[in-house]
Structures are given as structure tokens and as C-alpha cells.
Amino acid sequence: xxxxxLTNLTLSHFRSHKxxxxxxxxxxxxxxxxNGAGKTNLIEAVSLFSPGRGLRRAxxxxxTRRPEAVGWKITGLLQSLHQTHEIETWSKEHTARxxxxxxxxxxxxxxxxxxxxxWLIPSMDRLWIEGADGRRRFLDRMTLSFEPSHADAxxxxxxxxxxxxxxxxxxxxxxxxxxxxxxxxxxxxMAIIRNRAATVAELAAAQHASQTAFPTAxxxxxxxxxxxxxxxxxxxxxxxxxxxxxLRAGRTxxxxxxxxxxxxxxxxDVPAKDCSTGEQKALLISLILANARAxxxxxxxxxxxxxxxxxxxxxxERRAALYDEISALGAQAWMTGTEPQLFDSLGDRAIYLHVxxxxxxxx
Numbered sequence: 001x002x003x004x005x006l007t008n009l010t011l012s013h014f015r016s017h018k019x020x021x022x023x024x025x026x027x028x029x030x031x032x033x034x035n036g037a038g039k040t041n042l043i044e045a046v047s048l049f050s051p052g053r054g055l056r057r058a059x060x061x062x063x064t065r066r067p068e069a070v071g072w073k074i075t076g077l078l079q080s081l082h083q084t085h086e087i088e089t090w091s092k093e094h095t096a097r098x099x100x101x102x103x104x105x106x107x108x109x110x111x112x113x114x115x116x117x118x119w120l121i122p123s124m125d126r127l128w129i130e131g132a133d134g135r136r137r138f139l140d141r142m143t144l145s146f147e148p149s150h151a152d153a154x155x156x157x158x159x160x161x162x163x164x165x166x167x168x169x170x171x172x173x174x175x176x177x178x179x180x181x182x183x184x185x186x187x188x189x190m191a192i193i194r195n196r197a198a199t200v201a202e203l204a205a206a207q208h209a210s211q212t213a214f215p216t217a218x219x220x221x222x223x224x225x226x227x228x229x230x231x232x233x234x235x236x237x238x239x240x241x242x243x244x245x246x247l248r249a250g251r252t253x254x255x256x257x258x259x260x261x262x263x264x265x266x267x268x269d270v271p272a273k274d275c276s277t278g279e280q281k282a283l284l285i286s287l288i289l290a291n292a293r294a295x296x297x298x299x300x301x302x303x304x305x306x307x308x309x310x311x312x313x314x315x316x317e318r319r320a321a322l323y324d325e326i327s328a329l330g331a332q333a334w335m336t337g338t339e340p341q342l343f344d345s346l347g348d349r350a351i352y353l354h355v356x357x358x359x360x361x362x363x
Contacts, residue, residue: 002081003301003330003332004116004303005078005079005304006078006079007084008021008023008075009021009022009045009074009076010075011042011073011074012072012073013064013072014063014065014072015041015044015063015065016041016065017041017042017065017359017360018068020360022360024332024351026079027350028326028331028333028334028335029333029335030337030346030350030351030353031337031354032338032352032355033338033354033356035338037355042360043306043336044058046076046304046334047119048089049074049076049111050112050115050116050144051108051109051111051112051144051148051151055121055306056121060096061091063091070092070093071091071092071093071094071095072091073089074088074090075088085101086103087101099111109148109151112148113148116145116295116299116301117145117303117304117305118145118292118303118304119141119306119307119308120284120288120306120307120308121306121309122309124284125277125313128273128283132260132261136257136259136260136261139261143199145299145303146198146294146298146299147198147199149191150191150192150195154188157185161181161185161252161255161257164178164185164252168249168251169251178240178243182236182240185236185252186233187232189229189232189235190229192256193256200220200221203291203294204218204219206294210289210290212289212325213318213321214318214325215265215267215268215279215283216265216266216286217266217286219287220262221259221261221262222259222262223259224254224258224259235255238254238255239255265283278313281314282318285310285322289325289326289329291303301330303331304333304334305326305333306333306334309338310322310335312342316345323349327346340352340363
């Protein structure tokens with residue numbers, strides 16, 4: 001079968017799992033077991049089949065199983081459209097994680113070209129009411145699913161900005177020291193801005209065209225201090241003109257790293273930050289489902305979804321609606337919950353795993 005899904009996942013010395021082997025197919029995977037058993041560790045492993053530091057944003061060292069602390073390895077067989085890829089990612093003795101695709105060394109960005117992975121975890125429940133950095137990461141994860149090169153642009157922009165900030169903190173005033181860095185920031189910054197805008201448009205179109213049990217969110221980008229940039233030269237000029245203020249602050253005060261994502265519950269015309277906790281969660285789920293629908297047309301398959309404890313925050317009717325929509329999409333969704341009853345409405349549409357003292361077992 002084509003599409004996008006893992007058919008095997010093997011963990012070695014990863015987090016709480018000394019060894020775990022999971023064979024699966026395109027269906028959703030419902031993982032249940034007591035708190036602290038290692039359910040989230042399994043889906044964190046799946047999140048490492050995409051660029052970045054995974055759903056916990058942890059260091060490679062933090063992922064090593066204790067007390068061995070010798071390193072960890074994750075391997076998987078990924079069905080991506082009409083091809084099967086063997087993926088390996090690992091860290092040995094606290095080194096940065098490495099990647100192989102089909103036996104050849106690869107960059108993390110290369111993972112983004114063959115896999116699309118999105119997630120919702122409990123720490124994101126406060127996304128709409130906490131700092132803008134979390135919302136930017138949320139949008140950038142969705143943007144990466146449409147444009148894998150977005151990761152390169154973000155990394156290059158942040159690297160140049162760190163070097164520029166170092167000059168600012170050292171009170172370097174010679175413009176020649178800033179010229180190359182600011183041009184790099186302008187080039188990659190405009191790529192970030194365009195990619196994010198394209199993603200917001202994709203999500204709006206997907207929500208408009210779909211029938212869903214979850215509320216539609218109207219998204220918009222908010223530029224810090226009402227400064228918007230239309231071209232690379234606009235951003236470059238703004239960086240140059242902002243240098244005196246940046247010197248006083250000791251950091252870069254303008255650019256896409258200062259943007260924010262705003263959402264409005266469309267049917268009620270209420271900002272997401274003013275909605276109830278349940279409504280805020282429903283809006284997040286709605287956006288993930290819209291992202292998945294848009295990727296069917298853009299990539300050719302829905303993304304792999306990682307939904308940690310999502311069922312616990314929904315009533316029985318909403319849980320059933322979520323499972324119906326995931327199944328209709330054909331997405332492989334890895335879902336966790338403490339009780340098997342949370343997944344009853346999935347029936348035979350899912351694979352069931354129990355995580356406990358005896359490890360990971362099929363049910």
C-alpha cells in the first residue's frame with residue numbers, strides 16, 4: 001500500500017526502553033498503559049523521523065536510557081508514497097544525532113523530503129495563551145510539512161542572528177562586521193516569511209473546503225511593532241536602520257523571529273486566547289486535521305500524526321469524531337492514553353499496544 005506510514009519501529013536504549021520492536025501497518029496505533037510506562041517515549045521516537053529535536057525538543061544525551069548511558073538507536077521502515085525506506089537515527093556517547101536513509105548518511109533535512117510528521121502534546125494545550133515562541137514553533141512545524149527547505153532557512157537565519165547578537169553585545173559599531181550577517185538574515189528571513197504565509201493560506205483553504213466536527217480557526221501573522229516586510233531589501237534596510245536600537249538592547253529587535261501567530265474561533269469570532277480550554281484544544285486539533293488534508297494534495301499523502309493523551313481531553317462524541325476523521329484521511333496516527341476504553345470507538349480500524357512492566361505488547 002502507498003501512502004505514508006511506518007511498518008516497523010525498533011528502539012534500542014532509548015529513554016525507558018532497552019529494546020522495543022513494533023510491527024504495524026497503515027492503520028492508527030492506539031497505545032495505552034499507566035502513567036510513566038513509556039508511552040510518550042514511543043511517539044517521541046517516531047517524531048525523530050523528521051528534522052529537529054523531536055516533540056520534547058530534548059538533547060540527544062537526554063534521550064539515552066539510564067543507567068547505561070552509552071547511546072541510543074532508532075530504526076524504522078517507512079513507506080513513503082510508492083517507496084520503502086530504511087531509516088536509522090542514533091546518538092553514541094552523547095554525540096549529536098546522526099541519520100542514515102537506505103544505508104547512506106543523510107542530513108536531518110533529507111528526512112523532511114520523504115516523511116511528514118506532526119504532533120500534539122499536552123504542553124501545547126496552553127499554546128494560545130503563552131509566549132509567541134511556542135506558536136512560531138507550531139507554525140514552523142506545519143510549514144516544514146509543506147516545504148522541507150524551511151528548516152534550512154530557519155537554521156541559517158538563527159545562526160546569522162546569533163553572530164549578529166554577539167557583535168551587538170560586544171558593542172561593535174563598525175558596519176562592515178554586520179554587512180554579510182545582515183544580508184544572510186534578510187535572504188533567509190524573507191524565505192521564512194513567505195513560507196509561513198503560504199502555510200497560513202494552505203490551512204485556510206483546507207479548512208474552508210472540509211466538513212469537520214472541529215471548529216475552524218482563522219489564522220493571521222502578527223508582525224512585531226507593526227513592521228512588515230515585502231522584499232528582502234525591505235528586511236535588509238530595516239536591520240541596518242535598527243542597528244542603533246539593537247546595540248542598546250544587545251539583541252536583534254526586528255525580523256521573523258519576532259512574529260506571532262494569531263487565531264480566531266471563526267464561528268464565534270472570538271480570539272483563541274479568550275476561548276475555553278476545551279475550545280482551544282479543539283482549534284489545535286482542527287488545524288492538525290486541516291494540515292493533513294492539505295498535504296494529501298501537496299505531498300500525496302497525509303502526515304504521520306502523533307497525538308499524546310489527546311483522547312483524555314475530549315468527550316466520547318468528540319473522540320469518535322476525531323477517530324472517524326483520522327480514518328477517513330488514511331493517516332497513521334500514533335495515539336496514547338491511560339485506558340484502553342478511550343479508543344473503543346476505533347474498533348478494528350486500529351492496532352492496539354499496551355505499555356507496562358513487561359514492555360510493549362500487542363493486544
